[in-house]
Amino acid sequence: MPSATRKPKHMTPPELAAHTAKWAVIMAKVRIRQAIADNPWPHWHVLSFTGPAGSEAKGVVDLIAVRKYHGKPSPGLNRGDSLQIILIQVKGGSAAMPTADDARRLRIVARRHGACGILLATWRKGTAAQFFSLNGKTKTRRDWHPVDDLGGVFGRRKEAIQTGLA
Numbered sequence: 001m002p003s004a005t006r007k008p009k010h011m012t013p014p015e016l017a018a019h020t021a022k023w024a025v026i027m028a029k030v031r032i033r034q035a036i037a038d039n040p041w042p043h044w045h046v047l048s049f050t051g052p053a054g055s056e057a058k059g060v061v062d063l064i065a066v067r068k069y070h071g072k073p074s075p076g077l078n079r080g081d082s083l084q085i086i087l088i089q090v091k092g093g094s095a096a097m098p099t100a101d102d103a104r105r106l107r108i109v110a111r112r113h114g115a116c117g118i119l120l121a122t123w124r125k126g127t128a129a130q131f132f133s134l135n136g137k138t139k140t141r142r143d144w145h146p147v148d149d150l151g152g153v154f155g156r157r158k159e160a161i162q163t164g165l166a
Contacts, residue, residue, distance in 0.1 A: 017093070017095075018055055018056065020092040020093035020095075020125075021056045021090070021092050021093075021095075022054070022055075022056075023092060023123070023125070024090045024091065024092025024093070024121070024122075024123040024129070025048050025062060025063065025090050025092075027123045027128070027129045028063060028088065028090050028121035028123060028129045028131075029046050029048070029063070030129070031121070031128055031129040031131070031150065032044070032046055032065065032150065032154070033046070035150035035151040035153075035154055036151065036154045036155070038151075039151070039154060039155045040155075042067045042068045042070060043067060044065045044066070044067045044086075044154055044155070045065070045066050045067065046063055046064070046065050047063065047064050047065075047066070048062065048063050049061065049062060049063070049064075060089060060102055060105045060106050060109060061087050061088070061089060061106070061109060062088060062089055062090040063087075063088035063089075063090060063121070064085060064086070064087060064088065065085070065086040065088065065154065066083055066084065066085050066086075067083070067084050068080050068082070068083060068084075069082040069083060069084045083114075084116050085113055085114065085115040085116060086115060086116060086117040086118070086119060086153070086154070087106060087109060087110055087113075087115045087117070087118045087119070088118075088119045088120070088121055089102070089106065089118075089119070089120050089121070090120075090121045090122075090123070091120065091121070091122045091123075092122070092123050092124070093123075093124060093125070094124075095122075097120075097122075097144065098120060098144070100143075103134055103143045103144075106118050106134060107134070117133065117153060118133070118134040119131050119132065119133055119134070119147065119153065120132040120133075120134065120144055130146070131146075131147040131150055131153070132144035132145060132146055132147060133145050133146075133147050133153070
């Protein structure tokens, strides 16, 4: 019986793609959890969307990070009523970067749900997941910019809290 951590030698290309996609999601979650481990309360919750039998689901969003927002409330709301949402698309192995149409669809979903950020997580076997942020309203593949400080995307950094900068 094959191990859950090793790919069987007899995988077909579609099975290998599904296996890689599943591990890309796992490794993206690991990297996010490492980045937010020292964040103060309220904590981020990372949810994945899977299809039947744990396979990749349809749609442009693969993961969503969500937490309660305890900042100044919008009119008619109390503190803690709002949510902060970050949409995350995940690519694994040799999967191509998102197309301009993917970026357009992600922007529409973000506007519809009031997301405060859109990220792309890429992962290749043997490496840590890398993150890119979708910026601006341009319509090219160069919309994705590397994220140097993932902890900064998900809230205050530990150093900023200790020095009183946050």
